[in-house]
Amino acid sequence: DGLAVIVVAAGSGTRLGYGMPKALVPVAGRPILEHALATVCGTLPGAAVIVTVPAGDTDLTAVARAAGAAAVTGGATRAQSVAAALTALPAGVTHVLVHDAARCLTPPAVLERVVTALHTGAQAVVPVTPVTDTVRGVDTHGRSTGTVDRAGLRSVQTPQGFHRALLERVNRAAGLLPDGPLDATGEDPRLGHSVRTAETATTVTGSAGDPEGITDDASLVELFAPEHPVEFVAGHEESFKITRPLDLVLAHAIVRERDS
Numbered sequence: 001d002g003l004a005v006i007v008v009a010a011g012s013g014t015r016l017g018y019g020m021p022k023a024l025v026p027v028a029g030r031p032i033l034e035h036a037l038a039t040v041c042g043t044l045p046g047a048a049v050i051v052t053v054p055a056g057d058t059d060l061t062a063v064a065r066a067a068g069a070a071a072v073t074g075g076a077t078r079a080q081s082v083a084a085a086l087t088a089l090p091a092g093v094t095h096v097l098v099h100d101a102a103r104c105l106t107p108p109a110v111l112e113r114v115v116t117a118l119h120t121g122a123q124a125v126v127p128v129t130p131v132t133d134t135v136r137g138v139d140t141h142g143r144s145t146g147t148v149d150r151a152g153l154r155s156v157q158t159p160q161g162f163h164r165a166l167l168e169r170v171n172r173a174a175g176l177l178p179d180g181p182l183d184a185t186g187e188d189p190r191l192g193h194s195v196r197t198a199e200t201a202t203t204v205t206g207s208a209g210d211p212e213g214i215t216d217d218a219s220l221v222e223l224f225a226p227e228h229p230v231e232f233v234a235g236h237e238e239s240f241k242i243t244r245p246l247d248l249v250l251a252h253a254i255v256r257e258r259d260s
């Protein structure tokens with residue numbers, strides 16, 4: 001129904017310390033990516049799903065295909081991975097969600113809230129949660145610049161939702177995608193390489209550096225298309241990003257709880 005979901009899973013997982021790509025690390029016996037795709041595909045069965053995988057990967061590609069998703073080789077940064085996936089979107093896609101595989105326990109209701117917001121006219125949507133820690137600013141020497149009022153802060157999660165044209169536009173503006181439309185095959189001669197879809201298997205590598213301090217997709221909209229306000233929907237505490245070993249302990253416990 002014109003919806004595509006990009007699930008970014010091309011990260012190395014260095015901070016998790018498992019010696020394998022993070023999305024392959026098992027939670028209750030199944031790879032993180034498999035958990036993420038079960039929710040995405042189960043909640044949004046009509047959507048085209050594209051997974052970004054590390055260069056040379058075969059294992060995550062197999063997990064993606066088993067779930068009915070396409071795999072594309074990601075880039076050196078998250079933003080470059082998203083851009084690589086954008087070049088592989090099928091025709092007819094009007095709205096795109098971008099989701100971290102590492103947020104593999106995101107409840108279906110969060111995906112539904114993001115999609116509903118898009119369908120009711122939002123151009124860019126992010127799920128957010130309140131900040132519960134007391135937060136301080138620091139200067140370049142690590143010295144305190146004072147406490148920041150957490151009432152005015154939100155933690156940002158995924159999936160983030162966008163009108164496709166807007167997301168492509170801000171990726172072009174950031175130099176993450178070449179100027180001008182991609183042709184119908186998804187091949188862009190100016191890239192000097194071809195994109196990988198479910199059927200073909202060549203490599204996309206990002207070329208541009210990421211804009212300073214940009215760690216998600218909605219920030220690109222704010223920077224390059226400020227006329228489109230980013231709308232909030234409620235995120236969820238179980239949508240946390242598995243990053244450190246402690247997060248895996250928590251993820252295990254949640255899966256056990258849900259299965260019982």
Ligand code: C5P
Binds near residue numbers: 008074077243
């Ligand atoms: O590193 P971090 O946990 O913030 O990454 C967030 C998500 O982006 C992860 O799901 C990771 O696999 C993905 N990623 C990617 N390509 C990269 C870096 C991260 O797809 N080059």
